[in-house]
Amino acid sequence: MAAEIGASFRLDGQRALVTGASRGLGRAAAIAMAEAGAEVVLAARSAAELDALAEELTARGLSARALPLDVTDSTATREAIAREGPFDALFNNAGGNRPQPFLEVDEATFDWMFALNVRAAYMVSQAVARGMVAAGRKGAIVHMTSQMGHVGGHNRTVYCGTKHALEGMTKAMALELAPFGIRVNAVAPTFILTELTRGWAEDPAWRAEILPRIPLGRLGTPQDVAGAVVFLCSPAAAMITGHSLLVDGGWTAQ
Numbered sequence: 001m002a003a004e005i006g007a008s009f010r011l012d013g014q015r016a017l018v019t020g021a022s023r024g025l026g027r028a029a030a031i032a033m034a035e036a037g038a039e040v041v042l043a044a045r046s047a048a049e050l051d052a053l054a055e056e057l058t059a060r061g062l063s064a065r066a067l068p069l070d071v072t073d074s075t076a077t078r079e080a081i082a083r084e085g086p087f088d089a090l091f092n093n094a095g096g097n098r099p100q101p102f103l104e105v106d107e108a109t110f111d112w113m114f115a116l117n118v119r120a121a122y123m124v125s126q127a128v129a130r131g132m133v134a135a136g137r138k139g140a141i142v143h144m145t146s147q148m149g150h151v152g153g154h155n156r157t158v159y160c161g162t163k164h165a166l167e168g169m170t171k172a173m174a175l176e177l178a179p180f181g182i183r184v185n186a187v188a189p190t191f192i193l194t195e196l197t198r199g200w201a202e203d204p205a206w207r208a209e210i211l212p213r214i215p216l217g218r219l220g221t222p223q224d225v226a227g228a229v230v231f232l233c234s235p236a237a238a239m240i241t242g243h244s245l246l247v248d249g250g251w252t253a254q
């Protein structure tokens with residue numbers, strides 16, 4: 001019995017698309033998904049990094065290949081996903097943040113963040129879901145949101161807007177895709193050490209402000225998030241849809 005439960009946490013036989021797989025949280029999740037048995041397609045703009053990761057995983061006997069792609073180009077994205085799919089799982093992770101005080105936010109920053117974090121995430125998941133439905137495949141979509149999709153944060157009006165939007169889309173997509181056996185969930189991390197946050201984390205004042213707000217007393221690691229993604233894509237999460245799994249060390253529990 002224990003072995004059967006353990007097996008349900010694996011992704012054997014799944015084809016998974018991971019966006020933003022060239023570094024940070026996407027890279028860590030792609031590695032974890034491949035280790036859990038999935039064939040992983042690695043998407044981002046940095047072809048050399050994707051090739052290196054695919055080679056690294058393949059050398060370990062795992063299954064991975066690179067798909068260089070700018071997800072904000074919706075035509076290229078639709079074509080690539082139609083060509084490479086159908087998929088059983090999507091980790092819809094590509095995203096970014098350029099913090100600015102609300103009174104100073106400029107339109108270019110607003111448009112860039114909504115184009116990447118919301119519009120591209122929407123189009124990627126629509127294209128993947130269309131492929132799943134056309135192929136009659138049940139599957140799992142995991143959107144990368146943030147604790148900032150649940151609460152507010154200083155200098156994060158735009159980022160919070162994008163991640164709250166994605167949280168709402170998660171619930172609405174879950175309703176529409178449930179009849180097809182496609183589950184849609186979100187992972188919502190606290191601050192995790194990646195290229196995105198490294199500069200901030202080097203600032204002692206930033207650490208002094210942030211660390212006391214995380215009851216577990218540390219920043220997250222990419223591996224902390226990767227486990228949640230594997231779980232949500234796995235048969236162990238078969239009855240979970242429309243949910244946002246906070247990986248926040250207790251930030252939002254206060």
Ligand SMILES: NC(=O)c1ccc[n+]([C@@H]2O[C@H](COP(=O)([O-])OP(=O)(O)OC[C@H]3O[C@@H](n4cnc5c(N)ncnc54)[C@H](OP(=O)(O)O)[C@@H]3O)[C@@H](O)[C@H]2O)c1
Nearest residue numbers: 020022023024025044045046070071095146191192194196
């Ligand atoms: N780090 C954190 O503390 C934290 C916390 C909560 C949520 N998140 C979310 O987690 C996700 C990943 O963050 P991260 O910390 O891993 O950031 P990161 O290290 O900056 O990585 C961002 C990833 O997104 C890809 N990307 C950016 N623009 C793209 C585009 N137009 N087309 C395709 N790929 C694109 C990048 O690849 P290329 O540059 O090669 O295209 C890269 O692989 C984001 O959605 C972020 O909002 C991060």
